[in-house]
Amino acid sequence: MTSSAVAGQGDQTLADRAYQAISERLVTLGIRPGEPVNDERIAAELGFGRTPVREALKRLETERLIVAYPRRGTFATEVQIADLGHISEVRQQLEPLAASLAAERATERDRAGLGELLTRLDSESQAGAGGGADLIRLDMAVHRALYATTYNPYLQDTLIRYDNLATRIWCLFIDRLPGLAGHVREHGPLLRAVIDGDPQKAAALAAGHVEGFEAAIRGII
Incomplete structure (x- = not known):
């Protein structure tokens, strides 16, 4: 490690x-x-x-x-909305695991880096950043940082793959999804739980985030 x-x-x-x-x-x-x-x-x-x-x-x-x-x-590849359920099934199991492991394994340097990301999250999501594309990139940066902090390269690679597929679906409907900044801002408590070393809370927040994402997409299709 x-x-x-x-x-x-x-x-x-x-x-x-x-x-x-x-x-x-x-x-x-x-x-x-x-x-x-x-x-x-x-x-x-x-x-x-x-x-x-x-x-x-x-x-x-x-x-x-x-x-x-x-x-x-x-x-x-085409974006297949029919794949949403399959993608969510995987993410609902692995995103909480990753958040829990990150909370357990984060080093002091990791916590400092996640703290900087939390500050950026608060600032850019409140201001709306430069638009939807910038908020999407910020969302991806948060996910990548959490995955890396698990120190499990196999889990990290798997989650990046499924987060990419989920994000493509999100981008396809970005103009119809309300509250994009609020969705990205949900990562704030998750980052804080990881920084504080609270694996149970981090896992619960990650699970809720995945469920909320799927519900938001299904609400408009």
Whole structure:
């Protein structure tokens, strides 16, 4: 176990960085569902070679964010609302586990970093940040920080995958979902529970957040 959940970020490969950049575009619908994904164009836009981009795309295909068809090309997957229940079933089990582990395992450095994120959350969600896209990125940053603090790379990778799929659904309906800032602000008590080292409270808050997300989506479809 390292001394901080943020340790090792400087060791990222170009493929890791390409994955993060392309993943964010896919999740926030910067690349729309069904849109072609051209490795050469993306490599030029990101300033990377085609090899790390291709490696990133292979990973994104296993995560169901893109799909490749022989002789047709590669495309962003469609957002399937029918998958919401399946995604929620997984997240309802694993999000509380991650929150509980984070509360138990967070180091002092982690708690300081989560405290900074809590301050940012209070400020940006109250102000509405720069709009829906910025609030989505803030929401993702909170989730990623909590997952990293579990110090379980398998759990972290699994939750990132399912959070990405859930966030795509959220982004698809963002213009119809009321109270986006309030939904993001719900992470405040969860961060505080982790910082305070209260695993039971953290788990309960995480479970409630997942249930609330699914209910909000189902309320408009």
